[in-house]
Amino acid sequence: MFNIFTQLDRKVKIAIISFVGISISLIIYAIYLLQFDATIYVYSIPDNLTMSYGDVKNQRISSRKDIKVKHGNHKFTFSANGFESYTTEININKNEKKNIIFALEPITDEAKKEYAKDKYTDIKEGIAGKKSREATRQLENKNxxxxxxxxxxxxxxxxxxxxxxxxxxxxxxxxxxxxxxxxxxxxxxxxxxxxxxxxxxxxxxxxxxxxxxxxxxxxxxxxxxxxxxxxxxxxxxxxxx
Incomplete structure (x- = not known):
């Protein structure tokens, strides 16, 4: 087999090597993607931000979209320019999907204008409802x-x-x-x-x-x-x- 390969035209050799290299890269990438076997759906203010957890650093994400993540217990940090970062711990199982809702605290004037936009009204109402439910849960636990x-x-x-x-x-x-x-x-x-x-x-x-x-x-x-x-x-x- 090796002798046949050595007798091939140089361009053919390059093509074969390139094909094998690309195939290996695709296999490695596919194996890498298989690690992302869970899903989170983010409702956030602002829409565009970055997400970091574990060995995933500053992944650019958008609100109201499915985001593939690695299953397990991770501390997720969400950041955006002009806003304070938000960190939360999420325990998510393989093939599980979880919804996350939060609002980053605006710091700059530009961020405050973004936060005040009408398109985030449903998220603000959802956060208020979440806080109310959490307060009720804590009160029920105590009483x-x-x-x-x-x-x-x-x-x-x-x-x-x-x-x-x-x-x-x-x-x-x-x-x-x-x-x-x-x-x-x-x-x-x-x-x-x-x-x-x-x-x-x-x-x-x-x-x-x-x-x-x-x-x-x-x-x-x-x-x-x-x-x-x-x-x-x-x-x-x-x-x-």
């Missing part, structure tokens, strides 16, 4: 009761509300509204429903028909006293109110 509320009944309505005690790590309160202000059994039924849902009333500031539900300590120390006037015996208010 599992939220997932079970509100609770409706013919005699009562239980829903999350603001806490009213300043001390402690409670972040929300639980409000109970009963249909019969003087019927203690309705209140007892409401508390029984909370217990049934796995909600410990001691973990939350509770109000019943907008009246505080004091702790035993508050009653024993006199910080909370019974309401005056025509009110049921369960009604309490703080002494300094």
């Amino acid at each position: 599992p009761a939220i997932k079970s509320l509100p609770i409706h009944s013919k005699d009562f309505y239980i829903f999350p509300c603001d806490r009213y005690r300043s001390e402690g790590d409670k972040t929300i309160g639980i409000c109970i509204t009963v249909t019969d202000y003087f019927n203690r059994s309705q209140i007892d039924d409401a508390f029984a429903k909370l217990k049934e849902k796995g909600i410990n009333q001691e973990d939350y500031d509770i109000k019943v028909n907008n009246r505080i539900w004091p702790t035993e300590k508050e009653k024993s120390t006199g910080a909370a006293v019974q309401c005056r006037g025509s009110n049921p015996d369960w009604c309490y208010t703080y002494r300094d109110i």
Whole structure:
């Protein structure tokens, strides 16, 4: 085979060598491309930016397009002239596709003009929704009761509300509204429903028909006293109110 090759015309040899070289290069490139076996779809401000992660440096990308990436857990950094860079960690599996939405913070006047363009309105709204969902998720993690509320009944309505005690790590309160202000059994039924849902009333500031539900300590120390006037015996208010 080698003898045949040596007897070929010089131009033919060059053509064969070039063909083999190109074929090898294409195979190597194809193998390289096979590493990019996952996809991200970027919604970003601005439209045009660069992306870096792992051994991929300053890859030029555009918003609202599929971008092939290597699967795995990577820290992605997105940059653009006149904007602060944004870094996020993404764990993406082979053949998986993930959507990413973000806005780079504008620094220069030109970047601020770009950021203010109407074409980015949907992205800004999407980011606001994402932040709202994240805040809700964090609140639910800290306060599992939220997932079970509100609770409706013919005699009562239980829903999350603001806490009213300043001390402690409670972040929300639980409000109970009963249909019969003087019927203690309705209140007892409401508390029984909370217990049934796995909600410990001691973990939350509770109000019943907008009246505080004091702790035993508050009653024993006199910080909370019974309401005056025509009110049921369960009604309490703080002494300094």
